[in-house]
Amino acid sequence: MAKAKIDKKVMPVRKKSRWKEFRDNAELSALTVPGIILLLVFSYIPMLGIIIAFKDYRNNLGIFGSKWVGFQNFKFFFTSQDAWRIGRNTVGYGVLFIALNLIAAVFVAILLYEVRKKMALKFYQTSMILPHFLSWVIVGYITYILLEPDMGILNKIIKAFGGEGLQWYSEPKYWIVILPIVNLWKNIGLKTIMYYAALMGIDEQLYEAAQLDGAGRFKQILYITLPSLIPLMTILTILDVGHIIKGDFGLFYTIPRDVGLLYPTTDIIDTYVYRGLRTGDDIGITTAVGLFQSVVGFLMVVGTNLVVKKISPENSLF
Numbered sequence: 001m002a003k004a005k006i007d008k009k010v011m012p013v014r015k016k017s018r019w020k021e022f023r024d025n026a027e028l029s030a031l032t033v034p035g036i037i038l039l040l041v042f043s044y045i046p047m048l049g050i051i052i053a054f055k056d057y058r059n060n061l062g063i064f065g066s067k068w069v070g071f072q073n074f075k076f077f078f079t080s081q082d083a084w085r086i087g088r089n090t091v092g093y094g095v096l097f098i099a100l101n102l103i104a105a106v107f108v109a110i111l112l113y114e115v116r117k118k119m120a121l122k123f124y125q126t127s128m129i130l131p132h133f134l135s136w137v138i139v140g141y142i143t144y145i146l147l148e149p150d151m152g153i154l155n156k157i158i159k160a161f162g163g164e165g166l167q168w169y170s171e172p173k174y175w176i177v178i179l180p181i182v183n184l185w186k187n188i189g190l191k192t193i194m195y196y197a198a199l200m201g202i203d204e205q206l207y208e209a210a211q212l213d214g215a216g217r218f219k220q221i222l223y224i225t226l227p228s229l230i231p232l233m234t235i236l237t238i239l240d241v242g243h244i245i246k247g248d249f250g251l252f253y254t255i256p257r258d259v260g261l262l263y264p265t266t267d268i269i270d271t272y273v274y275r276g277l278r279t280g281d282d283i284g285i286t287t288a289v290g291l292f293q294s295v296v297g298f299l300m301v302v303g304t305n306l307v308v309k310k311i312s313p314e315n316s317l318f
Helices: 018-024 026-030 033-054 072-078 082-114 118-133 136-147 153-160 172-200 204-212 217-241 249-254 260-266 269-279 283-311
Strands: 055-058 066-068
Touching (some): 033 072, 118 172, 136 172, 172 249, 217 283, 249 269
């Protein structure tokens, strides 16, 4: 007896309306309300202040009463002698920090991955991540103890070997090396832990198969470890690119102690803007510089992500 075939109509699945979906998840959505309010109050509403960048701001007239000058504040800054110096320092240090932090963090994470003793591993991890939680003020005092011209530890060591103490806070050339070292010491720990966590997710069977094929430790790192880290390396680099134009104010202000002699190699956009706002003379110009900094940082993140998306879509940020 032949089986009768019954055609079953597939009923289309109706999508929930946005309002119904929101209503069904009202309790979860309510949890986002405090965060949204804080974001609006402290991030978006203050953005109305960027209008100062286009005005000749005067305290007695206020934001809306001050004279509109258009792009004159931008023009004044970019034609001044300070523009090249702080632009070069900001971008140069930003690129250098990204390269150094990336190479050093990946290298140290691979070294940690080779440590098998749990006590030693915990000691290394704790000692490396501890500087990240120190404020720049404390790091500044530590740096001053090392570099103080008369009683500094480094000058004492140099004198002990028959040399002459160096005037660290009078010579700008030294700070091209000092600032990257201090930045690396403070920030390497957190990124190393991120890369180490990614390494812990690699399947051990890959290494076992490589050993059976005769691959040594170096080839295992080259063909298994590094390719596994590329997605995380790409995402962190994209995020860091957005900060190239936005230097670390604490590093560049606290460590060199805002010494005028060191401005040729320590002055960046953030410290320049801070000094302008502190004196209160160039609020319009400093706001214009800050706005330019934010827009360029945003464009660099989007642009870098587009490049990555074209080359390797699975590694893009969005």
